[in-house]
Amino acid sequence: MNDLTRRDFARTAGLATALGYSRILGANDRIGLGYIGLGNRGDQVHDAFLEHGDCQTVAVCDLRDDYMDFAVKKSRATPQKYKEYKQLLENKDVDAVVIATPDHWHALMFIDACNAGKDVYVEKPLSLTVVEGRKMVETADRTRRVTQVGTNRRSWKTYKEAAEFVRAGGIGHVTVARCFHIHNEWPNGLGPGADSPAPSDWEWDQWLGPAPKVPYNSNREYYNFRWFYNYSGGQLTNFGVHYIDVIRWCLGQDSPRSVTAIGGKYAGIHDNREIPDTLEVLWEFGGPTLVVFEQYNANAAPPNAKNSEMELRGTKGTLYISYENWEVVPEKVAGADEGYDLGKGYGNPLNRAGGELVSKSLKTDIEPKTVQGPHNYDTTSHARNFLDCIKSRGKCNADVLTGHLSTVPSLIGNIAHKTGSHLTWDGEVERFTNNPQANEFLQYEYRAPYKLG
Ligand SMILES: NC(=O)c1ccc[n+]([C@@H]2O[C@H](COP(=O)([O-])OP(=O)(O)OC[C@H]3O[C@@H](n4cnc5c(N)ncnc54)[C@H](O)[C@@H]3O)[C@@H](O)[C@H]2O)c1
Known part of the structure; x- marks a missing residue:
């Protein structure tokens, strides 16, 4: 020993x-x-x-x-x-x-x-x-x-480096961080999924566990349970938790202070899903930073030119993160003693010829950078x-x-969507402070005989 x-x-x-x-x-x-x-x-x-x-x-x-x-x-x-x-x-x-x-x-x-x-x-x-x-x-x-x-x-070395780079001010003050789950499930999604008797060798009751008892439905089990709120929370709690985890790490922040969400089943996908096919969730973190998760499940076009999973927009540059690499694209910023010519040149009809939104002295004070990632979804x-x-x-x-703090934003994002509200959140006591009804969604009643703790 x-x-x-x-x-x-x-x-x-x-x-x-x-x-x-x-x-x-x-x-x-x-x-x-x-x-x-x-x-x-x-x-x-x-x-x-x-x-x-x-x-x-x-x-x-x-x-x-x-x-x-x-x-x-x-x-x-x-x-x-x-x-x-x-x-x-x-x-x-x-x-x-x-x-x-x-x-x-x-x-x-x-x-x-x-x-x-x-x-x-x-x-x-x-x-x-x-x-x-x-x-x-x-x-x-x-x-x-x-x-x-x-x-x-x-546990990916390159992501650790990216988080340290951002926290050390590598892209300046991060005002916005966005992340995306993009997939086209239109028109048939999970398929019709009618209730039916459970297969004779299938422990449906044990699969349901503490969740409410409902008839067997093949759309609810295996990977597809993610589309039903009694078992999961859609791509927001699936991929979203990975992304919010990385964004929190980069920002050095524990909890958001408010959240709101909007979206729905806009595409008319022909299945019995509960989660929206189109959803936008916004959190305000300290910093302050606006964090956005976008779930587009009826359109699979790449989210941005870099086709990244996440983008962090700082005052000095933008960091694009995908599992393949992370990349910094510098912004051009004005020198210390110079400002933009806003309101004098650009937008002034008397000075149209010389007016530009950008000052001539704009320069880049950070270097472009690309760092290769693990190239796969490494778990080893x-x-x-x-x-x-x-x-x-x-x-x-x-x-x-760490896992709890990275899961909570997604869970409260779904509560904001369900209650159709902009909720303020006290991360210390883990309660909403402006909507008592929303606090009722922080736990549900387990089916007997299951008990928490
Ligand atoms: N970290 C990642 O990148 C990642 C990737 C995929 C899934 N996940 C997570 O893994 C979890 C499982 O997802 P999945 O896609 O593998 O689902 P899945 O349905 O393919 O697998 C779940 C398994 O659990 C078994 N199971 C269900 N209830 C059980 C019980 N009471 N006792 C014993 N076994 C039981 C099922 O029979 C099934 O084989 C989810 O929480 C999901 O979010 C994480």
Whole structure:
């Protein structure tokens, strides 16, 4: 046992007994991982962890046998299979869990895992509601768990450099940050999606968990749950959380102070979706900076000339960020002792010939810059960071508090849209200050017998 793990043992031994089993890892131990949810994302994250030799898959849990069998086949070990995640949490070989179920399950599984003494990697968005997210932060704190939220851009070296560059004033004062999810789902979207009896081998009730009981509908499950508010929040809580996370990082800001949203089902897409196909959400952050998320799901044209995921407009330059690269395009600015000729030349009919909006002395005082990114949706570095922190008991790049603060703006954006209002937000107490009705959306009533915490 090295010094760090000895110290950690002393600190956590009593706690481990109180909370359930928590194995003290030596430097050369392999970390036993249990996976809950092995669909689209669970499989990707499993692959990312399999890149690292110091962990092994000791348990898998999903409602689908074929998904579990697929995961077992690619594991280096012979993991136990479970359909009920609480049984997986009782497995003493599981040091940490990886949760990649739909959003409405994240809070319960995360809290139960912490209380069982497991470290937790949980996919983004952290939670379905603000109250759930705060409870997750408190539980991880109380149980001293190492946590990582699946906002994997936090572990990309180039994004870290971009955030440091902006925070050091690289593009001046950022007045506007915009991010986009663009996709054309018109005309048929998810398809008609009629209610029907659930397939005989499908645990529909268990899939619904704490969400309201509704008849089975194939449009609600798998990837498409994102289009229904009882399980998720549309692309705003899907891609939006990744983008808001990066923008918050660049701005060095925790919480917005207000939010508003407008949009709807404008395109007449022929399916039973609940989320808008067209949506614009605006937040005001301290700084001050206006942050905008644009969800255009009935038109797939590139959002801007650079086809970036995000753009940050500073007084001295614009930073375009995509997963392929980030690029700085300098602005031309007036010298210290010179201003624009506004109102004298341009716009003055007597001086039309000489009047221009720009002063002759405008110059660029920052350099253009392009930095290549990872070229794929790399998750291996995020997985690596989690494993390292399990051993060191350090804080992960996207610990639960970071994930919570990056999820909240999207959640309150959907509340602004549902209530059709401009809401002021107190990030300290996590309440709206100008609309009591909006505060009712910060949590929902779980279906019995489920309880939060
Ligand atoms: N970080 C990223 O880039 C990224 C990418 C995609 C998805 N995600 C997130 O991953 C999560 C899952 O999304 P997905 O696209 O993989 O969905 P999915 O529907 O493909 O997979 C979810 C899996 O969870 C299983 N499941 C549901 N309820 C369960 C329960 N009670 N017990 C055990 N298993 C259960 C389902 O059977 C399914 O296999 C979402 O929160 C999503 O936002 C993150």
